[in-house]
Amino acid sequence: MAKDSSNSFVRFRDAGFSYDGKRFVFQNLNLEVPQGQFLCLLGGNGSGKSTIAKHIDALLVPDEGAVEVFGKDTANPEFTYFIRSNAGLVFQNPDDQLVASLIENDVAFGPENLGIPNPELRQRVTDALAEVGLQGFEEHETFALSGGQKQRVAIAGILAMDPAILILDEATAMLDPRGRKGLMRVVRQLHQEGMTIVMITHFMEEAASAQRVVVLDEGQVRMDGTPQEVLVRADELQQLSLEVPFACRLSLLLRQRGVNVPVCITDDALKEELCALSSTM
C-alpha cells in the first residue's frame, strides 16, 4: 500500500478495536475517506459506528492495524493534539458536551483552548452561532434551552474551532424537522466550502444527500456506494436493522401494485416520475 496518503483524510488499515479485550467492535476494517468527501455511515445500534467516529478523533486508538487521520497515525501521541484540534466531533447527546452556563462561553470553550486571541475569538463565536441559526443568543443561558437548541450550540462550539473534518454522531437525532433541515443545510454548505464530512445517522432521508454511503454491521463494511446504489436495497437494509427512505418504500409499494416507476430515493424524484406517468395517460 502506498505510504503517501495526502489525498486521504481518514484511513483505517486492517484496524481492529475491542473495549474489553474479548469481543472486537470491528476487526480488519479498511475504510478510506478522501479529502472533501461527504460520507454517511449507516448501521444499527451496536454496529460500531460511534466507535469508528471516536477513532477518527483519536479519542480511541486501534488495538490492531492502524488509523491515519490527515496522514498521521492516531496511535502516536505526538499527533493527538493536531488531530483533535482539526477533527471536530459532535456527539449524540448535547447535554454531555455543553460545558458552560452562557452560550457564548460554551461556544468559545474550544477555540479558546486552541489559543485563539480576541477579537478573532469573538468573531468565530458570532459566525458559528449564525451558521447554526442562533445569532444573537450569545448571552442566553444553556440550561434553559431545549434539547434541539442545545445540540445546535454544541455544533457551533465545534465549528468555532474551524476543523478540517466534521464528524457528526447522530447529531440530528434530537432536532425537529425544521431544525434537522436547517442543520442539513449547514452541513451541505460546509461540504461545498470544502469541509470533509463524516455523518452518522439513522435518518435515511439525510443519507440521501451524502456523496457516499457506507453501511456497517458488526464492525464490517456491508455496503459501500452512492446513495442511489445503496439506499434502494430494501431487503438487505432491513436485515441490518435499517430501513429505506420513504420515497423508496413508496416506490416499492407502487411497483407491487403494477405502477411502473423506478425505485427513487428522494420524494422529488418520485414525484416527477409519477407526474410524468400521469401526463402520458
Next chain:
Amino acid sequence: MRLEFDDVSYSYEGKSAEKKRKGKKEQAAKAQWGNAPDARWALRHVSFAVEPGEFLGIAGHTGSGKSTLLQHMNGLVHPTEGQVLADGASLARKEVAAEVRSQVGLVFQYPENQLFAATVFDDVAFGPRNMGLGEDEVARRVEEALGQVGLPFEQLKDRSPFSLSGGQQRRVAFAGVLAMEPDILVLDEPAAGLDPRSREDFLDMVSRFHAQGATVVMASHSMDDLAARCTRILVLSEGEVYLSGAPCEVFSDGERLKAVGLGLPSPAAFAEALRKEGFPLEEGFFSEEQLADAIARALTPAAGGKGEAPLS
C-alpha cells in the same frame, strides 16, 4: 386517572425577577416570575385533559414547551399560574403530588442517562423500593417489568446496566418506570437515537401497553410515529395549544402545521406535493399503503385501455 391542565402557564425566571428575589424582603415577596417584564413563558394558558385510556401525542417544534408540559404531569414542575388536577385534586398539594408521582410514570429523553445502580435488578428496583414495597413484591415487579420490555430477567439481572447496548439500556430505564405500575405512561421522545428496527420494536411495545388499557402520553418530533399510533394529537406552539384533535384532523392542513415549524407525516406530505403538481389524487388522509393504493388507482385508466398493469 384523569389529568387535567387548568389554564396552566409556566415561566422560567427572568433576570429582573432574579434581581428582585435577591433584593430586599418586600421586593422579594413581589418577585413572582410571571410578573417580571422579561419573563420567558414556556407554557401559556394551557388547558386540556389526558383522558383515561387514550394515546395522546404531543407535537411541537424545538422549544415549543413539550418537555415542560410533560414535567407538569407528575408534579415535577409546578405551574407559575393555573393548576394541574389529578381526578380533580390539585398537584400543588404535596400529598397529592406524592400519590400521583407513583401513578404517572415519566420517561425522560435519553432515559438511559439516568441509569446508576450496579446491577440491572437494583436499577429497576429503585422505584418500587422507594414506594416502600416489600422485597418479595419488588422482586416480582422487577421480573415482570423486564419481561414486559422484552429483556431476559435471569440473564441480565446481575449484570451492570452499563455493559448493555444502548437499546437495551433504554429498555432497562423504561422497565424502571413500569415497575412502579403506573396508570399513565408519559414518554418524552422515547425512540430518539434508536436505529430504525429498535425504534419500531420500542414503539410497538408502547402501543401494546396502550392496547392493554394503559393511558399513554408521548411527545415526539416524528409526525409519522404520531400519525400511526396516537388516538389524539395536541400541537404546541410557543407554549400554547395550537391544535388538538384526531390525527386525520390535525394532519388535514399542511400549511397550518408548516406555520409552526412542523411538517406532515411522510405519506400526507407526499400526497399534498403530488396534488400541487396537478396529479389527480383523491382527497383524504393516507397511511403508506393507502397512498400507494390511491396513486395506483389514479394511474389506472377507468377503461383499462393503456396497457398498464392491473391493480393487485
